[in-house]
Amino acid sequence: MVIMAADRQAVALGLGPGMKLADARARVPDLLTFDHDSLADANLLSRLAEACERYTPMVAVEPPDALILDISGAAHFHASEEALAQDAEDRLDAVGHGISWALAGTPDAALALARHGLKEGAEAQLPVAALAMDDKIHQALERAGLYRIGDLAERPRANLAARFGMQLTVRLDRILGLEDRPIDPLRRIGNIVTERRFAEPLTHIDAALACLSELFAEAAERLNERGQGARMIRMLLFRCDGDIARLGLETGAPTRDAALFQRLLRERIAALNDALNPGFGYDLIRLSIAAAEPLAPQQLRLAGGEDRQGDEVALVSQLSTRLGRERVQKFVAADSHIPEQGLLALPALNAPAPVAWQMQRCGEPPVRPLHMFDPPQRVQVIAEVPDGPPHRFTWRRKTHQVIRYEGPERIASEWWQRKDGQQPGNGGLTRDYYRVEDARGRRYWLFRHGLYGEEKANPDWYVHGLFA
């Protein structure tokens, strides 16, 4: 067992990560130890990353213990970049996290400097271990008399690459700031971000909501300039004690309508599991448009008639916001002849444009049921001949006499979906569907699962749907 992390007191006693537990116990017999919970560590790190979004929207997590903040052009609320970093250190210190930070031109340089406790411009003094390569390579470098990054920087890259691999030269260039690397931020930033900072934190929800409405109006103006409307809106409310409330909204169609936004926002807040709690107040509120789509400026009708399309979208958006997007559905035909796979129930918020369903005049009664059981329900059937139509069936402990029937409609399985489905016997069971009517006039859709004698010795029967 090895120590993964140690607190300040333990470090003062000379213990540290990487030390064997037995050695540590030998030095400090009454050592308190806990099992390492990497998941909790990762959670904590991502929570800290979210908290750091107050400084810049570009925050990336660098496991296991680092965060990278891209603060290019984000330091204007602070006196300098150093002041911003100092502010972050103070805030994290207040909640019990000691950090070491560094500023640099590239993420790798900043990481290496921060991990080795150096400040900007000291890249050359970093030990070769800062390259974060294999231990053997670090040893080989040291054996060759190259102890610092500065020693490597002067060497011709070709020789280093030939001896230690390309990877080393790439990392070296990144630390020296010769090559940049894109970071992978927690969240894709919206292309429109509006925010308000408050010297005196807002302690009332109503004030915060009014602020969000104002922010949306600002964003809507900018959307209008671009001829776009918002589809997805993200809101962040930063509490001054570090807690963050996150709200997201989605609309069924691009919108710039402030009234609709307010209605959806109220729905969203009413649907929250734990209500918004301003605590000591919000000191920063940010609203970003995470997804936007083209929306041409609309002309109001001369007669003052209502906008039906818009009303429908507004209703769908409102219901989806209140109940969750999966609960408001539109039906779309899918490309499959298996009855239960022939449709998709997609969220109505982003369902594709309606495609006309196949409906032709035929003078026949419906051959597909109005209600379907998925999965089908087992029934006990008595048939006159084993591969014939049902004569009587028992479903939910009630026996139904079949008065009329039509069938079978044979629906084969999708053998091409199965491994070796083209081989005889591997393609899955065929279904024989019957439309039957019982004495009371109820109409059922029954099927026999498997061809009698060929695919199955004693096929089961199921009820798959109910007709009107």
Next chain:
Amino acid sequence: MNNSDSHSAGVSELSPANIPAVPKTASPKAAALKARLGRILAASGVKSADRDDGPSHFTLGVDRIDAALRGNAGIDGLPCAALHEMHAADKSDRTSAAALALLLAQRCRALQPAHGPILWVSDNGEARRQGRLYPPGLAELGVEPSSLVHVDAPNSIAALRAAADGVRSPAMGAVIIELSGKKPRGLDLTATRRLSLSAQKSGVLCLLLRTGSDAENPLPTAAFSRWQVGPAPSVALAGNAPGYPAFDISLLRHRSGLYGLSARLEWNRDDQVFREQQEQDTPQSGTGPVLAAVRTDHPGTRAA
């Protein structure tokens, strides 16, 4: 309505023939009386004349029944801007009741110029056990499945709330709310009156579909009419195949005091119309089509 329409309407309003002889502001009492009359007419199912998107009533397409439903309003059929209740005759007759509600909604929205979508709200539990709506089956009944917005509400209160929002929105063609059980939570006189008033205001048809309700002692509601729906044996096609969808419907309550109306209907998908079943050859079913005597102004049936 397009621009040219509104323009011509404006011109006709200004034409000399339409200028009222007496200034409108002359009699506030007349205005008050007119408003009161409007309220009374609205309550009895007659739509106010200031909305002109489609007719105020929809019919089933069966002359006998449509004429019998004339009631106090004096117009054939059922009012669009109202709440109607469909009760499944038995727990296992949910599909029949659902189909009838769907088809009535389809008949109603076919009259509207905009063909708004149908909002179908169901509470969660029943759909799992009794089967869920199957879009190809909707298409087979003649209702375009893409014109349906399905809301799978977590409970009956959320379902009623979603339906109320739907009824308020004039964009909807019809709203169907499906609630199961003897006494769904939240379904009471207040909730149904809210639906009914919203329907009157917006002109959207609202259908309350009830399964597992207590037929002897139904919950009091503010619905305009209440129907009981069950399946009926179909007229067999060639080869003894089950025929067109058939329903036994009976009117339990109507705001004009009609009662005792019952019929056996068949749905013709191609013409989108109901018709009365012609022949009857299944002795097991017991009750044939009852040609009912319709009485109006029966005092006992007015109470909800």
